[in-house]
Amino acid sequence: MTAPLTPPPPPNEHSSYRGGPVPPPVGAHAVGTAYGATHDDHGEQDGPGMLSEVRQAAVTVVAVALSGVLLGVLWWQLAPSVPLVGDLVGDNWVVYLKESESEQAIGVDGTFTLLALAFGAVSALAVFLLRRRGGVPLVVALGVGGLLGSLLAWRLGVWLGPAQDVIAHAKEAGKGVTFSAPLKLGAKGALLAWPFAALVVHLGLTGLFGPRDPDPWPVYGQQQPPQGPQTGS
DSSP states (O other): OOOOOOOOOOTTOOTTOTTSOOOOOTTTTTHHHHHHHHHHHHGGGSOOOHHHHHHHHHHHHHHHHHTHHHHHHHHHHHSOOOEEEEEEETTEEEEEESSTTOOHHHHHHHHHHHHHHHHHHHHHHHHHHHOTTOOHHHHHHHHHHHHHHHHHHHHHHHHHSSOSOHHHHHHHHOTTOEEEOOOOOSOGGGGGHHHHHHHHHHHHHHHHHSOOOOOOSOTTTTOOOOOOOOOOO
């Protein structure tokens, strides 16, 4: 004869599992237990709260924007000067380029663009090193701060440069005397160089060296429930 099979103990019965927790049933994989423990034990490692992120983003906007002062000073010092000449025609003053085929005007825009790209890369690196776990608000703050910094640098460079009233400047310099044109940005798209470079560099650094998400596989994925004793014939 064949002896009857002894049924396994019910899942909630602790008599056969002295000294340890009850393993999960088949197919459950303890997904809730695994993720719940990760959230409870390491919740503080998932990044700062939203209020803290907003504060960090506000500080980032101000710091990045204020660094536009340095960009404006460098642009004023490094940009090539555009030579102008004033002439008196009758009772009216006329101002024209001393060299009609000169490329100094292009160099002014190019200098601003190259400096802005460098500032964008440096600001992205600094923000990444200081706030490696920053979220979306920090990235947005980096772009907004770069745009504000470009605007500040542009207006500061124009203010520090030669006088904007070229007629008055020509009269002051005298007829046929060369003087420098006002510092201006012909290609306004250069204002986007800083935020563009900052976002691209920050994205690259985050992808290469940013913190990785925890392993999503369940802890008990391969665990099998114990089988009850069986007797053969």
